[in-house]
Amino acid sequence: MRKRAVFVAAVAIGTVxxxxxxxxxxxxxxxxxxxxxxxxxxxxxxxxxVLHGMVDKYQRGEANVxxxxxxxxxxxxxxxxxxxLTFASYDFGPFIGVQATVSARAELAPGTxxxxxxxxxxxxxKTYSTTFSVPAAQVAEVPSGAAKAGDGSLAx
Numbered sequence: 001m002r003k004r005a006v007f008v009a010a011v012a013i014g015t016v017x018x019x020x021x022x023x024x025x026x027x028x029x030x031x032x033x034x035x036x037x038x039x040x041x042x043x044x045x046x047x048x049x050v051l052h053g054m055v056d057k058y059q060r061g062e063a064n065v066x067x068x069x070x071x072x073x074x075x076x077x078x079x080x081x082x083x084x085l086t087f088a089s090y091d092f093g094p095f096i097g098v099q100a101t102v103s104a105r106a107e108l109a110p111g112t113x114x115x116x117x118x119x120x121x122x123x124x125x126k127t128y129s130t131t132f133s134v135p136a137a138q139v140a141e142v143p144s145g146a147a148k149a150g151d152g153s154l155a156x
Contacts, residue, residue, distance in 0.1 A: 039069075040068070040069065040070045040071070040121075040123075040126075040128045041067075041068065041069045041070075041099070041100075041128075041130075042066070042067070042068040042070075042080075042119060042120070042121045042128050042129065042130045043055050043056055043066075043067050043068075043119075043130055043132075044056050044057070044058060044064060044065070044066055044067075044085075044106060044119055044130075044132040045057060045058075045059060045064055045065060045067075046065070046067060046098055056119075056130060056131065056132040056133065057132060057133050057135070058106075058108055058132060058133065058134045058135070060108075060135060060137065060138070063105065064085075064105070064106040064107070064108075065103050065104070065105060065106060066080045066082075066085070066087060066103065066104045066105075066106045066119060066121070067098060067100040067102070067103050068080070068100060068101065068102050068103075068121040068123065068128070069099050069100045069101055070101055070102060070121060070123035070124060070128065071101070071124065072123060072124035073092060073101040073102040073123045073124070074092070074123075075090065075092060077122075077123070078090070078092075078102050078121065078122065078123040079121070079122050080104050080106070080119065080120065080121050081119075081120045081121075081122070082106075082117055082118060082119045082120065082132075083117060083118070084108060084109050084112045084117045084134065085106045085107065085108060085109070085117075085119070086106070086107050086109065087104040087105065087106055087107075088104065088105050088107070089104060089105045090102065090103070090104045091103050091104070102121070102123070108134065112134055113134070114133075114134055114135055114136040114137075115133070115134060116131050116132070116133050116134075117131065117132060117133075117134060118130070118131055119131070119132050
């Protein structure tokens with residue numbers, strides 16, 4: 001009877017060990033799930049309830065803001081960069097209504113041509129980039145002698 005009890009105990013222990021290995025190999029309760037790295041975003045401007053299509057588009061004549069949602073964003077070690085933008089007034093969030101942890105006012109360098117340009121944020125020891133567009137500049141002044149709506153110059 002004693003041999004039988006030892007044999008049953010050995011079989012039971014072996015079965016538990018094999019079952020535990022099978023659960024761990026299949027990603028069951030014994031395996032710890034891998035946590036995905038948080039997504040980092042960087043963009044120029046944000047859509048609002050009234051204006052859509054503003055993301056990653058420079059708005060001439062308006063206030064422009066670079067935004068990044070970057071875990072670990074800290075003053076002094078988080079910076080935006082672009083070959084055609086300068087940045088000032090960094091602010092660290094979180095922000096209400098904006099998924100971002102850092103923002104900065106963005107100013108376009110004078111004489112920048114229309115086109116697509118990179119926008120990069122460095123935070124947490126890594127860099128993340130996006131591309132934004134700059135529209136062509138509009139005519140700022142009406143040429144001398146040109147017809148003006150409402151001044152009667154088009155009346156016959």
